[in-house]
Amino acid sequence: MLRTHTCGELRAEHVDQTVTVCGWVDSRRDHGGLVFIDLRDRYGKVQIVFDPSQGDDLHNLAGSVRNEYVLKVTGKVVRRAEKDVNPKIPTGEIDVRSNHLEVLNASRVVPFEPGTLNPPNEELRLKYRFLDLRRPRLQELMVFRHRLTKLVRDYFDRHGFLEIETPMLGRSTPEGARDYLVPSRVHPGCFYALPQSPQIYKQILMIAGYDRYMQIARCFRDEDLRADRQPEFTQVDIEMAFVDREDILQTVDGLVAFLMQEIRGVQHPLPLPRLTYAESMERFGSDKPDLRYGMELKDIGDIAANCGFGVFKNALASGGRVRGLNAVGAAAKYSRKQIDELTVFVGDFKAKGLAFFRVTETGLDSPIAKFFGPEEQQAIIQRFDAKAGDLIFIVADQPKVTSAALGALRSRLGKELALFDPNEMHFAWILDFPLFSYNEEEKKWDAEHHPFCNPVPDDVGYFETDPGKIRATSYDLVVNGYEGASGSVRIHDPVVQQKVFDLLGIPAEEAEKRFSFLLEALRYGAPPHAGIALGLDRWVMMFTGCDNIRDVIAFPKTQKAADLLSGAPSNVDAKQLKELSIKIDEPKA
């Protein structure tokens, strides 16, 4: 080792010791006589003092270093005078009085200082990610990510799970997300697909007798990015055999309690709350509601049915619903202009309008209040448990639209009105999802979760009559409004599996071609099995209060899926393409 101690570990107890530390120059204060250098490593910062009495050579060298130079410094740890103690940093009671300095490497003038109080724009941070990653905040996040990952591994190890790696180069399967493809040199015209998840492999591991599997698995999906979505991301992938839904829920409940204990030092109450998909959509308009606050959706169809407002009546007459929510105390916080913005916002979710009522001491105040008699107004106030100063929003539309629009509005208002404690972690299970959803555009049924999800046994009769009614044995763990985990009991009966493929419109021969290895495996003694996958990046986000997934990934990609540090993706040599039998057909500009 070039050093005897890290910068961040030095304390008063080291006084009088001669130490050697290495690190980056965080800042330099040259007094002409005394030179102070704050030396930084990932453990912290320590102040080095260069005194002219140590000779001109050392002093001149110390004066010549610049920010982000890499130094090796030897010196004696000395206690600072009382008045010179810096209580803002853990090493503030001591200095290292240097008698030897080696510049291990110089640095160009950096485009931004890792020690800066407000970091620059993200484009620059990503281009110079090595500087960004020197920032204490990012180092903190990387350390936390390591720790969370380690705790997860520890938990599953203690419960007898085996970590088994599955291939990155796999077979492209239909449905699901767009695959990232990797051309095969040996098989011209053929491609591997990077895994969207290790789904089929882990099921085959169950069939192979590895009844408790886990993997910290990298997954790839070629879809557009979001604040919480990257094209490559990490799942904690889990599968168990000889279990039912309850076993998976309890296993993950236990993980949550373990993590909350280890990370937050709190005893999280178990079991985690459970609600059905139908209930969640009804009360919150979303299958991943943020349950740190209430503001539940209410139906006022019965009240609206008799009102004089045509928009509401027409919506009801055409099979729609009239639902809304109450933003408590928000009447004065939203101007007419801001409400207009919210109207545009719900328009993104196909809502044709957004009605509102300001609640006053005497009733409702709104451009449409005149369509509601005193009794109707009181009924609305009562339905929303409203009082003066509240602001009620109503959407009248097709049922799905009211859920989507109000669910999104609830989420936005929750943030804008700061209805939750950002440090709180709220976990809840969403159960009984529909197995299929009807795709209006393509006039076909789609799997809501994935095609290997077992139907609730009681519902299999609906395959022929009403597939939309079939419930799935799937479950999502919702954390603070994010989908934190998702899984299901799998199909282990090849006959049921075939039924699902049939309904999804995957012809038998097609299914046989694409999934033959799974279908074949199912025929050789498949145990009942179930599993789940946790979005590790999102869990790191939630535990650290980040609002963006890029901050918890060392080398993330931009919204256009580019890596600004390396310049990926890039063109490749004609020779490489030729070896792969690939010709580029660029789209016309």
Add this chain to the structure above:
RNA sequence: GGCUCCGUAGCUCAGUCGGUUUAGAGCGCUGGCCUGUCACGCCAGAGGUCGCGGGUUCAAGUCCCGUCGGAGUCGCCA
């Protein structure tokens, strides 16, 4: 693919209604001074393709169109 926001010095930003001449400030940078600072201080200085292209205008950082890049979001994400 759609919608919205952003792009001015290395960085963070200001720049009014389109018109004050040479587009400013702080930080950083360069040089000088400074022996207890810790966002050190003081003095002096350098540093600009106003993302790029086109248009409107007597006049464009400012208005319009396009484009590139970044961000958010809808679609998409079994």
